[in-house]
Amino acid sequence: MHITDNRKLQTQKDYSRISKMYADDFGTDRDHFEMVDFVIQKLKELHREKYTLVDLGAGSGVITDYLIEKGVEKVIAIDLTPEFCAMIGKSTVTKSK
Numbered sequence: 001m002h003i004t005d006n007r008k009l010q011t012q013k014d015y016s017r018i019s020k021m022y023a024d025d026f027g028t029d030r031d032h033f034e035m036v037d038f039v040i041q042k043l044k045e046l047h048r049e050k051y052t053l054v055d056l057g058a059g060s061g062v063i064t065d066y067l068i069e070k071g072v073e074k075v076i077a078i079d080l081t082p083e084f085c086a087m088i089g090k091s092t093v094t095k096s097k
Contacts, residue, residue: 023062053076064088
């Protein structure tokens with residue numbers, strides 16, 4: 001195993017440990033989504049009605065949820081931490097239907 005593999009595994013373990021606290025704290029703070037709003041606005045200005053956005057390192061899915069609430073039809077959320085992936089599934093499945 002390379003050092004980067006060990007670092008990746010350690011990072012995943014660390015995020016697994018703090019996943020609930022992270023979701024609780026970050027999940028209530030939407031004051032920093034200016035960049036997300038900017039991207040959505042630019043897509044509208046380009047008359048891109050159909051598009052897919054990818055939330056890399058989605059964490060608990062807060063930004064994924066926000067994108068869905070803003071009307072983005074297709075959002076792909078990706079995270080390496082199993083605890084975060086479980087949170088994303090619970091929060092977004094009902095909103096995207």
